[in-house]
Amino acid sequence: MQIAIVTGASSGLGYEFVKQIAQKKKLDAIWVIARRESLLYEIAEKLSVPIVPITLDLTKQESFSVLQALLKEKKPDIRILVNAAGFGKMGNYAEISFQDSGKMIELNCSALVWMTSLALPYMTRGAQILEVCSVASFQPLPSLNVYAASKAFVQSYSRSLRWELFERGIHVTAVCPYWIKDTEFISVTKKDANSQAIKHFPLASRAHNVVRAALRDSKLNLPVSTPGPIAFLLRFLTKFIPHEIVIACWEGFRRL
Protein backbone atom coordinates (compact mmCIF):
# COMPACT_ATOMS: atom_id res chain seq x y z
CA MET A 1 0.00 0.00 0.00
CA GLN A 2 1.61 3.26 -1.17
CA ILE A 3 0.72 6.24 0.99
CA ALA A 4 1.61 9.82 1.89
CA ILE A 5 1.52 11.12 5.46
CA VAL A 6 0.83 14.80 6.07
CA THR A 7 0.84 16.38 9.54
CA GLY A 8 -0.91 19.71 10.13
CA ALA A 9 -3.36 18.65 7.42
CA SER A 10 -6.46 20.29 8.91
CA SER A 11 -5.55 23.73 7.54
CA GLY A 12 -3.09 25.92 5.69
CA LEU A 13 -0.02 24.41 4.08
CA GLY A 14 -0.77 20.88 5.31
CA TYR A 15 -4.19 20.88 3.67
CA GLU A 16 -2.74 22.34 0.47
CA PHE A 17 -0.08 19.60 0.43
CA VAL A 18 -2.80 16.96 0.71
CA LYS A 19 -4.72 18.49 -2.22
CA GLN A 20 -1.69 18.79 -4.51
CA ILE A 21 -0.28 15.35 -3.60
CA ALA A 22 -3.71 13.86 -4.35
CA GLN A 23 -3.63 15.51 -7.80
CA LYS A 24 -0.01 14.69 -8.66
CA LYS A 25 0.63 11.21 -7.23
CA LYS A 26 -1.06 7.86 -7.70
CA LEU A 27 -1.34 6.67 -4.09
CA ASP A 28 -3.56 4.18 -2.31
CA ALA A 29 -4.22 6.61 0.56
CA ILE A 30 -3.13 9.79 2.28
CA TRP A 31 -2.92 9.66 6.07
CA VAL A 32 -3.79 13.10 7.46
CA ILE A 33 -2.86 14.11 11.01
CA ALA A 34 -4.01 17.04 13.19
CA ARG A 35 -6.07 17.65 16.35
CA ARG A 36 -9.32 18.93 14.76
CA GLU A 37 -11.07 15.71 13.81
CA SER A 38 -14.03 17.30 11.99
CA LEU A 39 -11.71 19.16 9.58
CA LEU A 40 -9.84 15.95 8.78
CA TYR A 41 -13.12 14.18 7.98
CA GLU A 42 -14.13 17.14 5.77
CA ILE A 43 -10.97 16.60 3.71
CA ALA A 44 -11.91 12.94 3.31
CA GLU A 45 -15.27 14.02 1.89
CA LYS A 46 -13.81 16.60 -0.50
CA LEU A 47 -11.04 14.59 -2.18
CA SER A 48 -11.29 11.57 -4.46
CA VAL A 49 -8.15 9.80 -3.14
CA PRO A 50 -8.82 7.72 0.03
CA ILE A 51 -8.02 9.83 3.08
CA VAL A 52 -7.27 8.27 6.47
CA PRO A 53 -7.95 10.83 9.22
CA ILE A 54 -5.77 10.32 12.30
CA THR A 55 -6.66 12.67 15.13
CA LEU A 56 -3.58 13.23 17.25
CA ASP A 57 -2.00 15.97 19.35
CA LEU A 58 1.64 15.75 18.34
CA THR A 59 2.81 17.46 21.51
CA LYS A 60 1.68 14.35 23.42
CA GLN A 61 4.13 11.48 23.61
CA GLU A 62 1.39 8.80 23.50
CA SER A 63 0.43 9.99 19.98
CA PHE A 64 3.62 8.46 18.62
CA SER A 65 2.85 5.07 20.20
CA VAL A 66 -0.53 5.15 18.42
CA LEU A 67 1.16 5.93 15.14
CA GLN A 68 3.90 3.36 15.63
CA ALA A 69 1.27 0.66 16.27
CA LEU A 70 -0.65 1.70 13.15
CA LEU A 71 2.49 1.55 11.01
CA LYS A 72 3.38 -1.88 12.40
CA GLU A 73 -0.09 -3.16 11.61
CA LYS A 74 -0.47 -1.72 8.07
CA LYS A 75 3.20 -1.84 6.95
CA PRO A 76 2.68 0.86 4.30
CA ASP A 77 5.18 1.98 1.67
CA ILE A 78 5.45 5.69 2.59
CA ARG A 79 6.22 7.63 -0.60
CA ILE A 80 5.89 11.13 0.91
CA LEU A 81 6.07 12.45 4.44
CA VAL A 82 5.20 16.13 4.96
CA ASN A 83 5.74 17.53 8.44
CA ALA A 84 3.66 20.70 8.26
CA ALA A 85 2.27 20.81 11.83
CA GLY A 86 3.78 23.80 13.57
CA PHE A 87 3.02 27.12 15.17
CA GLY A 88 4.67 30.34 16.31
CA LYS A 89 4.06 32.92 19.02
CA MET A 90 5.18 36.51 18.76
CA GLY A 91 6.43 38.56 21.68
CA ASN A 92 9.58 38.88 23.74
CA TYR A 93 10.94 36.54 26.44
CA ALA A 94 8.63 38.03 29.08
CA GLU A 95 5.47 38.02 26.94
CA ILE A 96 5.41 34.41 25.75
CA SER A 97 4.44 31.90 28.42
CA PHE A 98 6.78 29.11 29.42
CA GLN A 99 4.08 26.65 28.27
CA ASP A 100 3.82 28.20 24.78
CA SER A 101 7.60 28.21 24.36
CA GLY A 102 7.74 24.55 25.40
CA LYS A 103 4.91 23.55 23.04
CA MET A 104 6.59 25.35 20.13
CA ILE A 105 9.74 23.31 20.68
CA GLU A 106 7.76 20.08 21.20
CA LEU A 107 5.70 20.50 18.01
CA ASN A 108 8.14 22.27 15.67
CA CYS A 109 11.20 20.20 16.64
CA SER A 110 10.53 17.05 18.69
CA ALA A 111 7.35 15.96 16.89
CA LEU A 112 8.98 16.52 13.51
CA VAL A 113 11.94 14.30 14.47
CA TRP A 114 9.61 11.65 15.95
CA MET A 115 7.45 11.59 12.82
CA THR A 116 10.48 11.33 10.55
CA SER A 117 12.10 8.57 12.65
CA LEU A 118 8.86 6.57 12.76
CA ALA A 119 8.33 6.89 8.99
CA LEU A 120 11.87 6.09 7.81
CA PRO A 121 11.70 2.28 8.28
CA TYR A 122 8.73 2.33 5.89
CA MET A 123 10.41 4.44 3.19
CA THR A 124 12.36 3.17 0.17
CA ARG A 125 14.32 4.64 -2.75
CA GLY A 126 12.64 7.66 -4.33
CA ALA A 127 10.57 8.50 -1.26
CA GLN A 128 10.35 12.15 -0.25
CA ILE A 129 10.46 13.93 3.12
CA LEU A 130 9.41 17.57 3.27
CA GLU A 131 10.17 19.25 6.59
CA VAL A 132 8.26 22.54 6.77
CA CYS A 133 10.69 25.11 8.05
CA SER A 134 10.67 28.91 7.50
CA VAL A 135 12.77 31.88 6.41
CA ALA A 136 12.91 32.45 10.19
CA SER A 137 15.53 29.67 10.19
CA PHE A 138 18.03 31.87 8.35
CA GLN A 139 18.81 34.22 11.28
CA PRO A 140 17.74 34.85 14.89
CA LEU A 141 14.58 37.00 15.20
CA PRO A 142 13.80 38.97 18.39
CA SER A 143 10.04 38.84 19.13
CA LEU A 144 9.90 35.50 17.29
CA ASN A 145 12.87 34.15 19.20
CA VAL A 146 11.83 30.62 20.17
CA TYR A 147 9.98 30.13 16.87
CA ALA A 148 13.00 31.19 14.79
CA ALA A 149 15.31 29.02 16.92
CA SER A 150 12.97 26.02 16.46
CA LYS A 151 13.09 26.50 12.70
CA ALA A 152 16.90 26.81 12.73
CA PHE A 153 16.82 23.36 14.35
CA VAL A 154 14.56 22.05 11.57
CA GLN A 155 16.83 23.39 8.85
CA SER A 156 19.96 21.92 10.42
CA TYR A 157 18.29 18.55 11.11
CA SER A 158 16.88 18.28 7.57
CA ARG A 159 20.13 19.16 5.82
CA SER A 160 22.15 16.56 7.75
CA LEU A 161 19.44 13.93 7.33
CA ARG A 162 19.50 14.49 3.57
CA TRP A 163 23.17 13.47 3.49
CA GLU A 164 22.55 10.51 5.77
CA LEU A 165 19.84 9.28 3.39
CA PHE A 166 21.73 9.73 0.11
CA GLU A 167 22.60 6.03 -0.07
CA ARG A 168 18.99 5.02 0.48
CA GLY A 169 17.89 7.43 -2.29
CA ILE A 170 15.40 9.23 -0.04
CA HIS A 171 14.91 12.95 -0.69
CA VAL A 172 14.86 15.42 2.22
CA THR A 173 14.00 19.09 1.73
CA ALA A 174 13.61 21.86 4.30
CA VAL A 175 10.79 24.04 2.99
CA CYS A 176 11.45 27.68 4.01
CA PRO A 177 8.55 29.97 3.14
CA TYR A 178 8.19 33.69 3.87
CA TRP A 179 4.87 34.90 5.44
CA ILE A 180 1.83 33.20 3.90
CA LYS A 181 -1.44 35.13 3.97
CA ASP A 182 -4.03 32.38 3.43
CA THR A 183 -3.30 30.03 6.34
CA GLU A 184 -4.15 30.27 10.05
CA PHE A 185 -0.51 30.74 11.04
CA ILE A 186 -0.43 34.56 11.31
CA SER A 187 -3.63 34.73 13.39
CA VAL A 188 -2.37 31.97 15.74
CA THR A 189 0.97 33.77 16.02
CA LYS A 190 -0.69 37.12 16.84
CA LYS A 191 -3.26 35.69 19.28
CA ASP A 192 -2.68 37.05 22.82
CA ALA A 193 0.38 38.95 21.54
CA ASN A 194 1.38 42.56 21.97
CA SER A 195 0.08 44.13 18.74
CA GLN A 196 3.24 46.23 18.50
CA ALA A 197 5.51 43.15 18.31
CA ILE A 198 5.15 42.75 14.53
CA LYS A 199 2.86 45.25 12.86
CA HIS A 200 2.74 44.20 9.21
CA PHE A 201 3.25 41.14 7.05
CA PRO A 202 3.98 42.72 3.65
CA LEU A 203 4.18 40.86 0.33
CA ALA A 204 2.95 37.65 1.95
CA SER A 205 2.72 34.62 -0.37
CA ARG A 206 -0.05 32.08 -0.94
CA ALA A 207 -0.18 28.46 0.23
CA HIS A 208 -0.91 27.12 -3.27
CA ASN A 209 2.27 28.63 -4.74
CA VAL A 210 4.42 27.64 -1.75
CA VAL A 211 3.33 24.00 -1.94
CA ARG A 212 3.72 23.79 -5.72
CA ALA A 213 7.32 25.06 -5.47
CA ALA A 214 8.08 22.85 -2.45
CA LEU A 215 6.93 19.67 -4.25
CA ARG A 216 9.01 20.61 -7.32
CA ASP A 217 12.11 21.27 -5.18
CA SER A 218 11.63 18.02 -3.25
CA LYS A 219 11.51 16.10 -6.54
CA LEU A 220 14.87 17.69 -7.42
CA ASN A 221 16.15 16.72 -3.92
CA LEU A 222 17.13 20.31 -3.14
CA PRO A 223 18.28 20.64 0.48
CA VAL A 224 16.35 23.89 0.98
CA SER A 225 13.27 25.14 -0.84
CA THR A 226 12.69 28.90 -0.76
CA PRO A 227 9.31 29.23 -2.44
CA GLY A 228 8.91 32.70 -3.93
CA PRO A 229 11.18 35.66 -4.64
CA ILE A 230 11.10 37.15 -1.11
CA ALA A 231 12.09 33.86 0.52
CA PHE A 232 14.88 33.43 -2.02
CA LEU A 233 16.13 37.00 -1.50
CA LEU A 234 16.15 36.61 2.30
CA ARG A 235 18.10 33.37 2.01
CA PHE A 236 20.64 35.07 -0.24
CA LEU A 237 20.99 38.24 1.89
CA THR A 238 21.35 36.38 5.19
CA LYS A 239 24.26 34.43 3.71
CA PHE A 240 26.26 37.55 2.97
CA ILE A 241 25.14 40.20 5.48
CA PRO A 242 26.32 39.70 9.09
CA HIS A 243 23.48 38.48 11.29
CA GLU A 244 23.78 41.41 13.73
CA ILE A 245 23.01 43.79 10.86
CA VAL A 246 20.10 41.65 9.63
CA ILE A 247 18.70 41.54 13.19
CA ALA A 248 19.02 45.33 13.55
CA CYS A 249 17.11 45.78 10.24
CA TRP A 250 14.40 43.35 11.47
CA GLU A 251 14.11 45.28 14.75
CA GLY A 252 13.36 48.47 12.78
CA PHE A 253 11.19 46.79 10.14
CA ARG A 254 8.86 44.99 12.57
CA ARG A 255 7.94 48.29 14.27
CA LEU A 256 7.04 50.17 11.04
Ligand SMILES: NC(=O)c1ccc[n+]([C@@H]2O[C@H](COP(=O)([O-])OP(=O)(O)OC[C@H]3O[C@@H](n4cnc5c(N)ncnc54)[C@H](OP(=O)(O)O)[C@@H]3O)[C@@H](O)[C@H]2O)c1
Ligand atom coordinates in the same frame (compact mmCIF):
# COMPACT_ATOMS: atom_id res chain seq x y z
N1 LIG B 1 1.98 30.82 7.33
C1 LIG B 1 3.17 31.38 7.39
O1 LIG B 1 3.34 32.62 7.30
C2 LIG B 1 4.37 30.47 7.53
C3 LIG B 1 5.61 30.95 7.12
C4 LIG B 1 6.73 30.14 7.27
C5 LIG B 1 6.59 28.85 7.77
N2 LIG B 1 5.35 28.40 8.17
C6 LIG B 1 5.27 27.04 8.71
O2 LIG B 1 4.32 26.31 7.98
C7 LIG B 1 3.79 25.26 8.79
C8 LIG B 1 2.29 25.18 8.58
O3 LIG B 1 1.72 26.39 9.03
P1 LIG B 1 0.45 27.02 8.30
O4 LIG B 1 0.86 28.32 7.75
O5 LIG B 1 -0.19 26.02 7.42
O6 LIG B 1 -0.44 27.32 9.59
P2 LIG B 1 -1.83 26.70 10.09
O7 LIG B 1 -2.88 26.93 9.07
O8 LIG B 1 -2.01 27.28 11.46
O9 LIG B 1 -1.55 25.13 10.20
C9 LIG B 1 -0.93 24.53 11.29
C10 LIG B 1 -1.35 23.08 11.36
O10 LIG B 1 -0.69 22.46 12.48
C11 LIG B 1 -1.64 21.69 13.19
N3 LIG B 1 -1.27 21.60 14.59
C12 LIG B 1 -1.10 22.63 15.46
N4 LIG B 1 -0.81 22.16 16.69
C13 LIG B 1 -0.83 20.81 16.59
C14 LIG B 1 -0.62 19.75 17.52
N5 LIG B 1 -0.35 19.99 18.81
N6 LIG B 1 -0.71 18.46 17.08
C15 LIG B 1 -1.00 18.19 15.79
N7 LIG B 1 -1.19 19.15 14.86
C16 LIG B 1 -1.11 20.44 15.26
C17 LIG B 1 -2.95 22.46 13.01
O11 LIG B 1 -4.06 21.58 13.14
P3 LIG B 1 -4.98 21.41 14.46
O12 LIG B 1 -5.15 22.78 15.06
O13 LIG B 1 -6.23 20.82 13.91
O14 LIG B 1 -4.22 20.47 15.33
C18 LIG B 1 -2.84 22.91 11.57
O15 LIG B 1 -3.32 21.91 10.71
C19 LIG B 1 4.24 25.55 10.23
O16 LIG B 1 5.29 24.68 10.57
C20 LIG B 1 4.76 26.98 10.16
O17 LIG B 1 5.79 27.19 11.07
C21 LIG B 1 4.24 29.17 8.04
